[in-house]
Amino acid sequence: MDHSLLSLEHFIFITSILLIIGVLTTKISSKLGVPALILFIAVGMISGSEGLGFIYFDNAELAQIIGIIALVIILFEGGLQTKFSTVKAVAKPALSLATLGVLITTTLVAVAAKLILDIGWLEAFLFGSIVGSTDAAAVFSVLKGQNVKERLGATLEVESGTNDPMAVFLTISFIELLTIDNPSYVILIGLFFWQMGLGLLIGFIFGKIGVYSINRINLDSSGLYPVFAVCFALLAYSITDFANASGLLAVYLAAMMIGNADLTYRHSIVKFNEGFAWIMQILMFIILGLLVFPSQLFTFDVIWKGLLLAIKLILVARPIAVVFSIIRMGFNWREKIFLSWAGLRGAVPIVLATFPLLAGIEDSQMIFNVVFFVVLTSTLLQGSTITPFAKVLNLTGPKKVESTHSLELVSIGKANAEIVEYEVNEESLIRDSTIKNIDLPKDVLINAIIRQNDLVTPTGDTQIQTGDILYILVSKQRKNELNEVLKM
Structure with missing residues (x-):
């Protein structure tokens, strides 16, 4: 038999098995009270060369590409179901957390990373930038269907949907500071406003174009409308990225504009993208699980450093960032505690941790492994306790019902x-x-x-x-x- 054909058959077989396991894992996760993404990562690690040996994977560049595409789809699906009325009600605290909160978190974690990891200040701030933002995939997944009070849930979702651009900007900036001779700080500051402003503009334009096209063009099958819609997300990201602006911000805004419009075949579009987002989430976390090697991750050095940094992030940096970011915005102490605890880390930090690997930054492998461990700790500890924690703080509302x-x-x-x-x-x-x-x-x-x-x-x-x-x-x-x- 032709070897290439056999390899293709093996690839299709393994992919189908991994997806089936991933889908069934969602059922197991709900019974165990453990976020599904943790189990997806475990499936990847078990399937890897140091597990059952089905797949050997160490291509950080491919993992980064898959991760970014997955994040585009996940953000698009989250944006489709985010109502403007909800965003308007929580815009001020959510955007403050997404900008000032990320900066404060980055700074406090950087100080800890400098001491614990014994690295330079620029490398420390690079580490802080990577873990500085909450993760949309993790937050959307954990909060979906939960009866956390609407204002709190909306704040967390809008924050996670809009803070990725800040984390990406900071990460790339510190990589440039580490790799480029005589970098210009003024240019970097100007680049931030360019990325945010152009990202919003392109997202707005493609949201408008998407709504007009979906409603005005009669396609031969209703099944084409969901595919047509997601094309605008991919197009918005790619064009924004070509312009060196924030593609993720453009996608999220375009998705909100499409999702809030009076749309033809809304249900088909939303349900298709919900399933598509699950597929990409499963694929992304399995790939990230394959990328890490347990023999390098679960060493005493990585474990104790990762635990210390996770504790600093969860119990010190995030709470301080929350308190200073939402001063005088109408949140009581119980709500501030909950917002602090619900600052989940997930796929974004792991994907961002591949940037130093590809840039050849010194100690990048160690940074990747510690980031991975911090994410696992955050997701396992915080993600599995969000709903019980909300009940203890009396921050649950009426049971959520499916939208019409x-x-x-x-x-x-x-x-x-x-x-x-x-x-x-x-x-x-x-x-x-x-x-x-x-x-x-x-x-x-x-x-x-x-x-x-x-x-x-x-x-x-x-x-x-x-x-x-x-x-x-x-x-x-x-x-x-x-x-x-x-x-x-």
Whole structure:
């Protein structure tokens, strides 16, 4: 048999097995109360050359490329489900944490890294920059479906979605300071404003173009709309990166603009990207698990240094950054404690730790291993205790319900009607009303009700109850009127 064909077969077989294990791992993680990304990393480490020996992988450049693409998809999916109203309510504290908070965290961790790792100041600040930001993949994954108070959850999600550019900028800047003779500090400061400003501008432009294109172009299959949408995320990142600006910020803003628009096939787009984000998250963390070698990671030297730095990060640097970043912003002491504890580290620090490796920075392998250990400690310790911690601090709200969505009637983009799925909760205006007493717009019909897993055929006298799932047929022209009735 041809060897190359055999290698391809092995690659496809191993990839399928790893993805199946990754998907099943999500179920195990929920039962164990351990963040899924920890188990994804464990799958990678076990599958590697120092585990079962299925795969030998030490290509930091390829891992970096895969990691960045995965982060683009994950940020896009998170942005699609972030409402502008939510962002507006938490913009000030979230953006302060994403900028000032990252700078404070970077500085405090750098001081500890200088002492513990016995490295130069520039290398210490490089280490602090790498672990300075919270991670969108980790935060989105851990908070999804949890009933943490909305303001706190939104602050953490917006912070994690917007602080990656600051961490990337600081990391690249310190690498340049270490590798370039006579670097210009003025140029570096100007570069920061260039990256942030142009990233926002390009994200806004591609968000607008994306919404217009999705709604105006009739594609032959509804399955093409989710693919079409994600293309704008990849395009926004690549063009912004070509311009030496913040591609991740552009992606997040473009995603929010697309997600907050009145969009054709919204449900298909959101659900496709939710699944796609899971695939990329599984792939990314397995690859990162393959990249690290346990014999280098779990040494006494790395363990004690990593633990000390993780403790400094979790119990000192993050809390101080939170306190100074959100002064006089309406958070009480319990909420500040929770925001401090929920500052998860994840894929971004590990991906950023590959930058010094590729740049040939002295002690880069040691920095990578310690960063990896700090991330494992942060995710395992903080990620597995966020919900119980919120309950102890009495910071949980009502149980979250799935957002409403539309079920497409046909497989092409030419239908003028949708079936809206709506779950009735305790705050719903139509709760306890009979259907005949609900002021539904013209050409709107409640077709079916699912009540405690049973199908109820609606009549005028049917009373709407908490927990009911309604399937409502509505013309696109009347959808806004229906939203007003349901207050969706």
